[in-house]
Amino acid sequence: LFAGLDFFLLTVMAYDRFVAICHPLHYMVTMNPWLCGLMVLVSWIMNILNSFSESLLVLRLSFCREVEIPHFFCELNQMIQFACSNTFLNNIVVYFAAVLLGGPTLAGVLYSYSRIGSSICGMSSAQGKYKAFSTCASHLSVVSLFYCTSLGVYLSSAVTQSSHASAVASVMYTVVTPMLNPFIYSLRNKDIKRALMR
Helix, strand or coil: CHHHHHHHHHHHHHHHHHHHHHCHHHHHHHCCHHHHHHHHHHHHHHHHHHHHHHHHHHHCCCECCCCCCCCCCCCHHHHHHCECCCCHHHHHHHHHHHHHHHHHHHHHHHHHHHHHHHHHHCCCCHHHHHHHHHHHHHHHHHHHHHHHHHHHHHHCCCCCCCHHHHHHHHHHHHHHHHHHHHHHHHCCCHHHHHHHHC
């Protein structure tokens, strides 16, 4: 649920940056509370439905006795790999959900940053380019980290890989990326910087 929410949150943040850089005079009108609330509601509904369907499909599986999952939590692809019954339907749903939820969100991020990049190239002042780039750099690094590790873990479940590498990748997208999200916005705030200095 929360990994899926991160996909949507990072996409919404990319859209927020797109509006702030490419349409700064329309920012307050475009990013109004109603639209922000709608984006959060749609994110929650879609991810709750996805998590519910995948949980129901895992419940129908049978597992052998004495199975230990080499992770710090019961990751979905690890649960499916250790099942003793047929997992074809579960694998199809996982891949379908990855394409359905990950594809449009990744496309939204890529579209936003392609438009931001063309807008930055069109800026005349070096200070404006630096400010726009520094605004996007931290978010873009978190997006890259999250997408590479999470899609790598779920899309490579058909390939045999070491459980240690999978666990490290899982920590990256479940622990490290959400911890970095508050810093993306708050450390750019002068009040937060002053409070940290004190």
